[in-house]
Amino acid sequence: MNQKQRRVWLIRALLEEMPQYQYPVFPYTPDRQWRLLRSLMNVRPPMPVTEKFLQVQDAFLREMAEEKGIVEAESLPPCAKDSRLVLWQGDITALRCDAIVNAASSRLLGCFQPCHDCIDNIIHTMSGVQLRLACHELMQDREEPAGRAEITPGFNLPARYVLHTVAPVIEGDITAEAEALLASCCRSCLELAENNDLHSIAFCSLSDGSRFPQDRAAEITFRTAAAFLQKETCIRRVIFTVPKGSSLAVWQDLLA
Known part of the structure; x- marks a missing residue:
């Protein structure tokens, strides 16, 4: 996956986990997608998470950190x-x-x-x-x-x-x-x-x-x-x- 694919995959995974936060129109710009992803991560309670989610999330966040500059x-x-x-x-x-x-x-x-x-x-x-x-x-x-x-x-x-x-x-x-x-x-x-x-x-x-x-x-x-x-x-x-x-x-x- 590239960063766009990871971002979309993570949003969909979190919305499936927390259907009460379903977005009426899926955002199409990277900034809006990131804001939605961050919001969903912020409200997510401390509950079990799958290895697949962690693999995609970790790859996404680490590449994001590299892009920002360490x-x-x-x-x-x-x-x-x-x-x-x-x-x-x-x-x-x-x-x-x-x-x-x-x-x-x-x-x-x-x-x-x-x-x-x-x-x-x-x-x-x-x-x-x-x-x-x-x-x-x-x-x-x-x-x-x-x-x-x-x-x-x-x-x-x-x-x-x-x-x-x-x-x-x-x-x-x-x-x-x-x-x-x-x-x-x-x-x-x-x-x-x-x-x-x-x-x-x-x-x-x-x-x-x-x-x-x-x-x-x-x-x-x-x-x-x-x-x-x-x-x-x-x-x-x-x-x-x-x-x-x-x-x-x-x-x-x-x-x-």
């Missing part, structure tokens, strides 16, 4: 303050490193809102339906407390693993407890990476979806990571990723 973490220039710290603006799902961090919801099942632009949705989409299944098996319907982290394979991502952490949700003023929990998110991810002998880890914005002010979240993440690197650790590279279109100013000040 960025090698080792090729990114370090900051002047510490050669282990990197600031990079781009798509975290395009980064080849040992682990990327996901700002997850408490059930770790990803975002079910079709084509939502949160990092949780994007990571689950580009990883494939296996990630939701793996998280479901890991969590067994429990909820992850804020400040902790869990690890799963990255499946179709260039990154080998995904570290899922739940940031505290801010309602009103930022409290010292919320700040401590956000620092714990960062520290838990670093500890999990170290315990699994991972050498490179890329952080997304841990405030994504939690309403934690981005500037303060960036400062807490940076200071926690910098303090962690003061001890002996196998981690050789910590990448702070900023989505395209977002300001780099706060991070540039922190890393100057």
